[in-house]
Amino acid sequence: MxxxxxxxxxxxxxxxxxxxxxxxxxxxxxxxxxxxxxxxEKDKIVEDFQNTKVELYKELKNEFESDFKKEKWHAVLDEDLSIRFLNEKVLFDYDDYILKPEFKSILDDFFPRYLNILMQKKYKDKILEVRIEGHTDSKGDYLYNVELSQNRTRSVLSYVLNQTNILISNHPLQDQKKVRFWLIANGFSSGRTLDNDGNYTLESNKPEDYQRSRRVEFRIVTKTEDVIEEIIKKMQD
Incomplete structure (x- = not known):
């Protein structure tokens, strides 16, 4: 038992x-x-974000590739979604910030097409800023070049804003506000000089290409921080 x-x-x-x-x-x-x-879920967020940048790059390339040639605009599209206008002779006169007629003509052709791409539904909610950047070479006083590059970007911003007001006048009010929110002008002086390959000299440690360094860029900044915050939120839920 x-x-x-x-x-x-x-x-x-x-x-x-x-x-x-x-x-x-x-x-x-x-x-x-x-x-x-x-x-x-995290992988999908990252993949969607990366795909958006890839698609945007391809669309910009397809739209402007024939215009980027040296004999026309002399511009390049970088994988970071920046478009660099490199022909200083058509941008501004030496030591001046008034847009030359040749550059105005380029902007008249470029900016409406550029804006039409960015305003597409698949892109517009993923863009944080559209920066107009002014860069100089390392010759001359740094602070003086800060002022010069800033004045040049303001001139470009003022010109494209006049275009923008016409281009987006038929768009919903929210979209009009969005475009004005995007556009920002930054003067970098000689802080981001380029080498002969178009890379930052600070990173490549190669000699500066003075002509490449004197440029105007249109740079698209996407909502990277929003993507990171969404990933963190998904991981915490």
Whole structure:
């Protein structure tokens, strides 16, 4: 009788342990599935963001590739979504910030097409800023070149804003506000000089290409911080 009670006791304990193991197994599987789901959601957010940049790059390239030639605009499109206008002879006169007629003509052709791409539904909510950047070479006083480059970008901004007011006049008010929110002018002086390959001299440690360094850029800044915040939120949920 005593032996039978002991057997029943160990059988019951074994059943309990088996039950606990099954419960623990289900909890582990459920946890792993949740982790996998969050990882997939995070990967999708990153993938969508990367695809947007790739698609935007391709669309800009297809639209402007024939215009970028040296004999026409002399501009380049970088993978960071910046368009660099490099022909200083048609941009501004030496030591001046008044737009030359040749550059106005380029902007008249470039900016409406550029804005039409950015205003597409698939892009416009993923853009944080459209920066108009002015850059000089390292010759001359740095602070003087800060003022010169800033004045040049303001001249460009003023000119394209006049275009913008006409181009977006038929768009919804919210879209008009969005475009004005995007546009910003920055003068960098010689802080971001370029080498002969078009890379920053600070990173490449190569000699400066003075002509390449004297330029105006239109740079698209996407909502990277929003993407990171969304990933963090998904991981915390």
């Amino acid at each position: 005593k032996i039978q009670k002991q057997e029943n006791y160990w059988t019951s304990l074994s059943d309990i342990m088996t039950g606990l193991m099954v419960i623990f197994l289900f909890i582990s599987i459920s946890y792993m599935l949740q982790i996998q789901k969050k990882q997939k």
